[in-house]
Amino acid sequence: MAKRITVDPVTRIEGHLRIDCEVENGKVSKAWSSGQMWRGIEQILQGRDPRDAWIFTQRICGVCTTVHAIASVRAVENALDLEIPLNAQYIRNLIVAAHGIHDHIVHFYQLSALDWVDITSALKADPKKAASLAQSLSDWPLNSHQIMKSTQEKLKTFVDSGQLGIFANGYWGHPAMKLSPEVNLLAAVHYLQALEVQRTANKIVSVLGSKTPHIQNLAVGGVANPINFDSQATLTLERLMLIKEAIDELGSFIYNGLLVDVAAVGSFYADWTQHGAGITDYLSVPDLPLDTAGTAFGMPGGFIKGGDLSTFQPITRFGDPCLLDGVAESNKHAWYEGSDPLHPFDGRTDPEYTDFQDDGKYSWIKAPTFHGQPAQVGPLAQVLCGLASGDHRTQAATDYFQDKVKAVLGETLPLSAFHSTIGRHGARAIRCAVLYENLKEQWQLLMDNIATGDHETFNAPSFPKGEIRGMGFHEAPRGMLSHWVVIEDGKIRNYQCVVPSTWNAAPRNAEDAPGPYEKSLLDTPVADPELPLEILRTVHSFDPCISCAIHLHDTEEQSVVSVKAV
Template sequence: MAKIVVDPITRIEGHLRIEAEITDGRITDAWSSSTMFRGIEKILKGRDPRDAWFWTQRFCGVCTTVHSIASIRAVEDALKIKIPPNAQLIRNIIIGIQNVQDHVIHFYHLHALDWVDVTSALKADPAGTSALAASLSDWPNNSPTYFKSVQDKLKSFVASGRLGPFANAYWGHPAYKLPPEANLMATAHYLEALEWQKDVIRIHAILGSKNPHPQTFLVGGMSIPIDPDSQNALNADKLMEIKRLLKKAQDFVEKVYIPDLLAVASFYKDWAAIGGGVGNFLSYGEFPDAAGNQWLPQGAILGKDISKVLPVDQKKVAEYVDHSWFEYKNGPEKGLHPWDGESEARYSGPKPPYEYLDTDKKYSWVKAPRYDEKVMEVGPLARVLVAYASGHKEAKAAVDMVLNKLGVGPEALFSTLGRTGARGIDCLLVARQTPKWLDELIANIAKGDYRIHANEKWDPSEWPAEASGYGWHEAPRGALGHWIKIKDQKILNYQAVVPSTWNASPRDAKGQRGPYEAALIGTPVADPAKPLEILRTVHSFDPCLACAVHVVDAAGNEVIRVTVS
């Protein structure tokens, strides 16, 4: 038995450490540890609730939009504010393009290199790559000349002695299965996606003034004015530019991302039986209309049983700290609901031992959220499963299309491959739906409806003396919740339970593994010095928590250290 330590996991946001025991070439146990403390909840206490969204988007450098909307929804829930339809539609468009851009970035720039061997692309026949790409879609950049130019660019990287963005990886690893032509195609699209995502996210600049950290969210609606006759407001020209960019986003998803996903997945069908994890899934639902009905449904699935979707009750959410570097005032045995959550680092033990963690005790700055005391996976897989099992028409059609093309059944969804595929399905659904919200917005404006704010309860004198609320959002990475308590017009307590808190959680009071930990059990590892397989499963969740690997023997002695990408 050997113990591998991957610290930090790279191609993610933040700092994540994975320890894993390997016996006979497979992972038999695993521990997920975040080595970074976050304290913004403490900063929020005593502040104006209407400002919370501006602070909470600083939780992360890339997840800014999602924390804004969850925070605002929490305050609106506490104060019982209903926003006008235009504000809801504008928010849906902002959230929608955030989802699409985020998924494309994840697939190509954070996860694809776990499956794509860039150096193999140097041996590809550009004409063969062109024929492969043309068989998948009618994307314009499918010519042999184009793929030859990408290959030449790669060769120049190699000739210079530097691989640029493709450095520090396990090139040539025996777990790579794609032929050279498929590797060249995927590498070319990796580079294209870099340029594409810069353009489509300009929608945030139009509707939110900037990206990241949008500026136009407000409790009660939006602050961007609508005026067809003003260049300083949302007018016809800007709406048509948004329409163009949404079309560009949809085209890339349909003609590049999804075909690449299916092509890559067809070579890795064995991964449809790896990385299944806890088997419980939670989705908060997303994209409400003016009446509050969600386009993507809310629900929970237990034990991989997609024959029924259970309703979600926010009162059943609690966080445990038995294996986290926190101590609750009344002890760790009982979890705390977020309204009563504590973020004090009252760890009374020695300094957290980052060199080698005592995984029998406290080993992470992440708490352990549980739903009705159950471990839940959140993210695109949960979102797609809940929609599929709920009979969501578009979701069912997209899932069936992917399963049919790959020749696998629904059980394949419960895996590393299924998690990666579900992200593409989720992206496709939203890329097709977001233009429809824009059309609704345009129709409202055409009827003379320019309202973007509720204009109620903005004055704190109208608020109750005490109020509690929660805001849920299905962020690209999964179920995100913000909980707020307000007293005397100030924030009394604030807690955020983010997607990676659910997925990266350590063990709880019952010893139940978190989703990362559970998903790694049974994963094959061909070479402990190059644990590519660990990266595949962990990256399939898209952790938001960052590059050296330590390998130790069962006694904890380091035997080798390698750099990881």
């Protein structure tokens, strides 16, 4: 007889997510993914000036703020067929690449590592052996015996106090945990060090974007970063060199910390390459535009069918018709009016709450499809598309990762192993390295372009009478993000956001096909239904961001917030 498990809320994510599973014979036989919030941004934007949309949309979330700002301005620029100065492209690229690096480091260490790492086990480790293991895998300077020992003493203080603080509520001692005490200690050391590295990445975002979260420098038509080396109130050489220093610091940790740790954890949990594949149709978009029109990019994107790289279909430019015509969203199992799939330009976000219905509506998240089929988005899709397209940065980072796997496991993993729970973690670490290599290049491209005497950062938009439509995309840390805008007489008539966690956390679609979370959970082994760590492992591997995915919910039907246009 099937046992029903409900995990609500799922923690160590952004937003409110509920996962229901039926478990039979020790494995998941059916799953439901339910977003438990409604955001309503689409209604708030109706009738507003399109130039203001990015300010509102990046408030969807406090974690992935820059991504909605970027996608929003690109959507309006696409509608206007407006080109962007090269300097503005490079500055935007620096911001999104640095933000992506920050996000990937946060995800592995702070959000998901504790699914695999037993903090209390680290108290049993030999600090000298932990340091020796770490030094055999990388040249990271903060892997000394002294650091291992001092960190172990900090952990002991937490445990002895009875309050684990940031390490509370873990599944310590769970039978699915199997890292050695030394590996657990190494991971705990890097968990704490990663907190400081994140600040370095955010320094780049805040210098260029004025603040983070919620950058302030964007504009439809470019950026508000005047370039003048003679004025301290602008983007000066001093600030650019500060950014270069931060970029160099990030590279050391990415290659000697993150990639090594993910490879080591993945090697010890190699059996998890057999779980969590789910949907293997992969969708990503190109990013880091290298020209003013968005027809050349530093990172490739496209579509892969059934995990077969030979089926790779590139997406080559902003406004690519394959993507523009291929996206639709269904409300059949989502708490909105209607059920038939609608193209985002015609999308509706009118709430219709019914309570949780197993076979009816059960989520505030819509169900997107690409040419009629669900697709998985995220770093795994981006890495596979990078490999399929022959991107040399992706190949180099993948080779580096595989070398570290071989050092621990004794062999490299086949590419098919990446279609899995643990594979998504590996792909995210690889993508972090790819972002770093592009971050270095974008800085140099900006410097070289400024050296030619080009200081332009903004092209003024002009809105025509009548209707225009635009779609802006961005390969965000969690995957393909797209904003869709219909503008009439210079005002927003309709606006829809189709975001990574909408793709991945989707409920069943119009054809009742499960979404990526739901399908990836099928056949997952569950050792103890009362402690469903295995379910969390797979869900966390997608890095859920539910505030982005849902479309404020109050059970008492009271007004939660009032917005007044002035």
